[in-house]
Amino acid sequence: MEQNFEKPKDVKKVSETIWEIPTSYKKGMLVPARIYATKKLLDGMDNGVFNQVTNVACLPGIQKYSFCMPDGHWGF
Numbered sequence: 315m316e317q318n319f320e321k322p323k324d325v326k327k328v329s330e331t332i333w334e335i336p337t338s339y340k341k342g343m344l345v346p347a348r349i350y351a352t353k354k355l356l357d358g359m360d361n362g363v364f365n366q367v368t369n370v371a372c373l374p375g376i377q378k379y380s381f382c383m384p385d386g387h388w389g390f
Contacts, residue, residue, distance in 0.1 A: 321356060322364050325349075331384075335368055342372040347380040355384050362388025 324339045328348070333356055337343040347367040349356060363386045371380035 321359065325356070334379075335364065335371075337371070340368045340372070343368060344373075345371050345376050345379050347371045347382065349382040349386065351382075351384045351386070359386055360388055 322335055322339060324335055326334050326336070328334050331350055331352055333349045333351065335347040335349070337346055339347075347364075347370070349359075349363075349367060351359070363382060366388060367380050367382040367386070370376065373380075
């Protein structure tokens, strides 16, 4: 399986280790998605990570943010 390591263009830097994807990124997002990682780690994350964290942001009842930790990865 080919991996795509391009982060969404909507990712905004909140601090040196916090990155945020706004609710405008995907229809149905109820809260922003936050990723805790250095820039190097963020740049190495595949699209599955961004898809997962933004899908969680769409879940009913979610409060404030959807979170992804520095070891975020996608796979089987």
